Amino acid sequence: MATPILRHLLTFVLAAGLLGAPALRAEDGYDLWLRYAPLPAASATSPASAIVAPDNASDTVRAARGELQRGLRGLLGAAPAVQSGLIADAIVLATPDDRPALAGLGLPLAALGEDGYLVRRVELDGVPVTLVAANGGRGLLYGVFALLRHLQTGGRLEQVDLSSAPRVRLRLLNHWDNLDRHVERGYAGESLWDWWRLPDVVDPRYTDYARANASVGINGTVLNNVNAAAEALTPRYLEKAAALADVFRPWGIRVYLSARFSAPVDIGGLETADPLDPAVRQWWQDKAAEIYARIPDFGGFLVKANSEGQPGPQNYGRSHADGANMLAAALAPHGGVVMWRAFVYSDTDPEDRVKQAYSEFKPLDGDFADNVLVQVKNGPLDFQPREPFHPLFGAMPATPLLMEFQITQEYLGFSTHLVYLGTLWQEVLQSDTHAAGPGSTVARVIDGSLHDKPLSGIAGVANTGTDRNWSGSIFGQANWYAFGRLAWDPDASAADIADEWLRMTFSNDPRFVGAARDMMLRSREAAVDYMTPLGLAHIMGTGHHYGPAPWVDDLGRPEWNPFYYHRADRDGIGFDRTRSGSDALAQYAPGYAAPLYDPATTPEQFLLWYHRLPWDYRLASGRTLWEELVRHYDHGVAEAERMRRSWAGLGEFVDPERYEQVARYLDIQVREAHWWRNACLAYFQQRSGKAWPDGVEPPPLPLEYYRSLRFPYAPGDT
Numbered sequence: 054m055a056t057p058i059l060r061h062l063l064t065f066v067l068a069a070g071l072l073g074a075p076a077l078r079a080e081d082g083y084d085l086w087l088r089y090a091p092l093p094a095a096s097a098t099s100p101a102s103a104i105v106a107p108d109n110a111s112d113t114v115r116a117a118r119g120e121l122q123r124g125l126r127g128l129l130g131a132a133p134a135v136q137s138g139l140i141a142d143a144i145v146l147a148t149p150d151d152r153p154a155l156a157g158l159g160l161p162l163a164a165l166g167e168d169g170y171l172v173r174r175v176e177l178d179g180v181p182v183t184l185v186a187a188n189g190g191r192g193l194l195y196g197v198f199a200l201l202r203h204l205q206t207g208g209r210l211e212q213v214d215l216s217s218a219p220r221v222r223l224r225l226l227n228h229w230d231n232l233d234r235h236v237e238r239g240y241a242g243e244s245l246w247d248w249w250r251l252p253d254v255v256d257p258r259y260t261d262y263a264r265a266n267a268s269v270g271i272n273g274t275v276l277n278n279v280n281a282a283a284e285a286l287t288p289r290y291l292e293k294a295a296a297l298a299d300v301f302r303p304w305g306i307r308v309y310l311s312a313r314f315s316a317p318v319d320i321g322g323l324e325t326a327d328p329l330d331p332a333v334r335q336w337w338q339d340k341a342a343e344i345y346a347r348i349p350d351f352g353g354f355l356v357k358a359n360s361e362g363q364p365g366p367q368n369y370g371r372s373h374a375d376g377a378n379m380l381a382a383a384l385a386p387h388g389g390v391v392m393w394r395a396f397v398y399s400d401t402d403p404e405d406r407v408k409q410a411y412s413e414f415k416p417l418d419g420d421f422a423d424n425v426l427v428q429v430k431n432g433p434l435d436f437q438p439r440e441p442f443h444p445l446f447g448a449m450p451a452t453p454l455l456m457e458f459q460i461t462q463e464y465l466g467f468s469t470h471l472v473y474l475g476t477l478w479q480e481v482l483q484s485d486t487h488a489a490g491p492g493s494t495v496a497r498v499i500d501g502s503l504h505d506k507p508l509s510g511i512a513g514v515a516n517t518g519t520d521r522n523w524s525g526s527i528f529g530q531a532n533w534y535a536f537g538r539l540a541w542d543p544d545a546s547a548a549d550i551a552d553e554w555l556r557m558t559f560s561n562d563p564r565f566v567g568a569a570r571d572m573m574l575r576s577r578e579a580a581v582d583y584m585t586p587l588g589l590a591h592i593m594g595t596g597h598h599y600g601p602a603p604w605v606d607d608l609g610r611p612e613w614n615p616f617y618y619h620r621a622d623r624d625g626i627g628f629d630r631t632r633s634g635s636d637a638l639a640q641y642a643p644g645y646a647a648p649l650y651d652p653a654t655t656p657e658q659f660l661l662w663y664h665r666l667p668w669d670y671r672l673a674s675g676r677t678l679w680e681e682l683v684r685h686y687d688h689g690v691a692e693a694e695r696m697r698r699s700w701a702g703l704g705e706f707v708d709p710e711r712y713e714q715v716a717r718y719l720d721i722q723v724r725e726a727h728w729w730r731n732a733c734l735a736y737f738q739q740r741s742g743k744a745w746p747d748g749v750e751p752p753p754l755p756l757e758y759y760r761s762l763r764f765p766y767a768p769g770d771t
């Protein structure tokens with residue numbers, strides 16, 4: 054009997070043969086959204102006659118030119134030649150410096166800054182052309198990708214009219230990649246960086262990585278894990294990092310490194326890493342000079358200090374600002390920045406964990422050097438399926454705050470759950486902090502506009518690895534893509550981004566795009582519902598964070614335990630963060646916090662995050678809290694099943710290899726959604742003592758079964 058894959062292939066080949074349709078070429082996902090698949094004849098756009106670019110092109114302009122040729126060859130079947138003379142219907146890449154005629158066109162080039170671009174049909178010296186204009190090479194590169202995206206998503210060359218400039222300066226990936234290639238929280242194979250063979254062997258894949266990032270405007274990458282090995286700063290490894298920097302440079306991507314705070318002791322032979330010690334300061338200055346000698350455009354350091362066992366300035370009785378400023382002073386002469394993480398919670402402090410970062414950092418506002426950004430996770434806990442925005446956003450007007458999102462799905466089912474994160478990030482970015490009155494969105498804190506900050510940044514913890522498809526799953530690629538697009542424009546719409554990605558990755562057929570976009574847009578809420586509905590959080594398995602474990606209550610520190618976050622017993626469930634509890638709400642501006650003090654005016658999605666309520670508490674629906682909790686878990690499962698059904702109807706639009714992988718993963722997701730629902734409800738039912746609501750299926754197995762499951766080799770663990 055044929056395996057499902059064979060069966061699918063067979064049906065597919067037969068159907069294609071019978072209908073005389075061209076067979077969809079099997080694809081493994083390596084090409085991401087840069088497949089440049091031939092445009093269907095019906096929508097074919099008029100070909101370009103040539104690519105006109107300056108003779109003395111920089112590496113970046115050469116990269117742009119090459120990408121344009123590659124893209125057009127795929128999309129239109131032929132790559133126009135590159136030449137320097139103008140001819141009608143050419144695509145012209147130009148900056149005001151190399152083509153003074155641009156000045157006469159009255160184009161709004163000044164507003165584009167260094168990285169913005171403009172693509173439109175114009176007459177240049179009397180010749181009708183498609184112009185890609187920018188103030189420099191990077192802008193041209195981004196303009197070329199925008200033009201290709203326009204064609205890939207069904208736009209026509211003769212109608213092109215695009216203009217955009219990034220709102221955020223630093224648009225970075227953070228790799229939690231160890232030097233032994235293990236990726237902390239990685240679910241897509243090993244690290245892309247083959248540290249051992251670098252710099253002698255430079256994998257061509259590094260170029261494709263850079264192309265993919267450049268195509269969405271990502272302009273920097275932190276190569277190594279924030280739980281950093283000091284060896285990353287030794288000459289041997291700097292040479293390797295320099296080789297990667299050489300590959301990335303033409304694509305507008307700078308290299309950054311995570312710095313271990315104790316490096317002067319670990320690899321420098323000093324006895325202290327005290328940031329106020331002159332020898333320590335000198336050591337970092339020398340280290341910076343050494344790095345810049347090898348990597349002249351090195352971006353700077355990312356630092357996790359005094360957090361989860363990492364060393365930091367507090368080991369020497371100094372503050373986070375002392376530590377950050379010491380590194381900032383070493384980098385400043387070279388133009389580098391320090392990204393100092395605010396992900397701190399103490400191992401001795403009994404304060405509500407979600408309050409601790411604010412308590413620690415807010416008093417330091419104004420103390421950081423000009424080239425320091427404080428890097429803050431989107432929520433105050435840890436990349437949960439849903440959290441309110443972090444209270445530091447809006448609360449440090451004198452400090453540039455860099456947003457840290459997590460692209461890799463540590464708490465969201467790993468790479469086998471289809472969870473489109475664009476909607477999660479949009480929800481955070483559009484949250485109103487009320488810090489400077491209504492309309493003070495997180496997006497405006499991050500892009501620097503709210504408090505007039507010249508430095509701004511967004512980082513995403515990467516989901517890339519050695520898997521052929523880069524992200525461990527095809528739909529995981531959408532999260533990488535969406536991260537880049539939102540970093541460029543934090544007000545972009547997650548729905549539009551999903552639409553674009555689907556068209557580039559699969560097909561422009563509206564029947565496909567409509568159904569698949571619907572799956573993507575509902576997927577995150579589905580995951581919230583089958584994992585942590587109504588404001589629950591952090592009830593995942595210990596260490597690996599795979600699967601449900603709300604019952605865990607015996608770990609060394611209270612906040613390591615899922616139980617700490619829900620406190621379910623006979624009387625009720627939830628964490629009281631109002632005045633009668635931890636009053637974490639006091640860390641937010643009153644405009645945001647006021648309605649949240651009352652459960653009746655708290656959005657249900659945050660109900661148990663802010664309130665502890667009795668099981669019989671009635672929600673707006675008229676149902677009790679217990680009934681509503683059950684309903685949400687059931688709804689999450691139904692949504693996962695619905696996704697699987699939707700995908701089953703989309704086979705004709707997708708090549709068999711990618712179709713099958715998505716289908717198999719959806720099987721896993723449905724199975725695990727049931728598992729989450731059953732395990733959590735079995736546990737909460739036991740804690741509450743409540744009867745199963747009418748018509749609800751009790752979990753098929755006893756709680757003990759779910760509690761007994763162990764996952765010793767789950768990927769990505771520390």
Ligand code: GCW
Nearest residue numbers: 229237238279280357396435
């Ligand atoms: O999300 C948690 C992870 C750790 C991670 C830490 C952090 C890199 O479980 O693996 O360490 O956060 O962000 O520092």
